[in-house]
Structure formats: structure tokens, C-alpha cells
Amino acid sequence: MMMGDWFFWAVLSACFAALTxxxxxxxxxxxxxDFATLIRTILIACILAPFIWLTGKWSNPLVLPVRSLSFLGxxxxxxxxxxxxxxxxxxxxEASKVAPIDKFSLVLVALFACFFLGERLSLREWAGIALVATGVLVLAIKR
Structure with missing residues (x-):
């Protein structure tokens, strides 16, 4: 697995999301x-801004395309x-119950990507999405 591989970064994202x-x-x-969310957001900005600047990735956001700014907004x-x-x-x-249900977003991303972005999933991929949806339902049903 190479550092430029999307899968590597997706696995890291999952690990950091779990820690989150x-x-x-x-x-x-x-x-x-709500206050905790604000504090988290401020801290993220304070960490990301110097990182972007130090790595030379800063550019004037006012020259970005309006479409990009709109969708980023x-x-x-x-x-x-x-x-x-x-x-x-x-x-x-409980975190062990909240986080998996939050991951129902995986199912919604697949549906939205098909509808809004024209992406096409294979039968195997739809089966995986169905398994995720089933897992969320199992976790959501009260015992």
C-alpha cells in the first residue's frame, strides 16, 4: 500500500474517526x-491554519471559483x-452505540453519490452497503 493510495488515507481516517x-x-x-463542538471547531482551525501555511498550501480563498466556495460552504x-x-x-x-449509528452515513453517501454524482456501484458494493445498513439496524433496535 503506497502513501498516495486513497485506501491508506481512508484507513487512517477511520482510525482517527474512532479516536474522535x-x-x-x-x-x-x-x-x-454545543459548546464542546465550538471548542473542537476552534481547535481544528488553530491546528490546520499553521499546517496549511507551513506546508506552503495557502492560497487566497477569494480567488477560488464561486462554485467551489459555495459547495465548501x-x-x-x-x-x-x-x-x-x-x-x-x-x-x-454510549460511544460504542452512537458511533456505529453515525456511520449510517456510509449508506447515505452511497445513495447520494449515485443520485447526485452519477456514480455506479457494483452488486458486490451494494451488498456491502446493505450489510452496513443491516448492522446499523441491529444496533438501533432496542433489546
Whole structure:
């Protein structure tokens, strides 16, 4: 597996996402979940800004295409809404139950990618998505 391989980065993303759930569950203990989301967002910006600048990746955002800025804005709003809901769920529930249900987004991404982006999944990929959906349902059903 090469460092430029998308799969490598996707696995790292999954690992960091798992740590996010654990750290967030501990972090929201005793504070408002919305405030915790704000603190997390500020910290992310404080970490990412110097990283972008130090690696020479900074460019003037005002010269970016309007379409790109618009969709990045929509993505930011969706991310913010997701984080607010996720932190609230973590504050109210167990991380081992909240995080897998949050991953129902995998099923929605597949559906949205087909509908909005014209992506086509194979039968094998649809079977995997169906398994994920089934797993979420198993976790969501009360015992």
C-alpha cells in the first residue's frame, strides 16, 4: 500500500474517526455538547491554519471559483450540523452505540453519490452497503 493510495488515507481516517468518538465522549462529560463542538471547531482551525501555511498550501480563498466556495460552504454547514448532533448523541448515549449509528452515513453517501454524482456501484458494493445498513439496524433496535 503506497502513501498516495486513497485506501491508506481512508484507513487512517477511520482510525482517527474512532479516536474522535472516544476523545469526544470523554470531552463532553460535564459541559454543554454545543459548546464542546465550538471548542473542537476552534481547535481544528488553530491546528490546520499553521499546517496549511507551513506546508506552503495557502492560497487566497477569494480567488477560488464561486462554485467551489459555495459547495465548501454547504459542506461546512453540513459538517457543523453533523458535529452538533454527534456531540449531543455522545453526551446522551454510549460511544460504542452512537458511533456505529453515525456511520449510517456510509449508506447515505452511497445513495447520494449515485443520485447526485452519477456514480455506479457494483452488486458486490451494494451488498456491502446493505450489510452496513443491516448492522446499523441491529444496533438501533432496542433489546
Amino acid at each position: 468518538a472516544i476523545f469526544a465522549k470523554i470531552g463532553v462529560n460535564g459541559i454543554d455538547s 454547504l459542506s461546512a454547514m453540513a459538517t457543523g450540523a453533523s458535529w452538533v448532533c454527534y456531540f449531543r448523541a455522545l453526551q446522551l448515549g
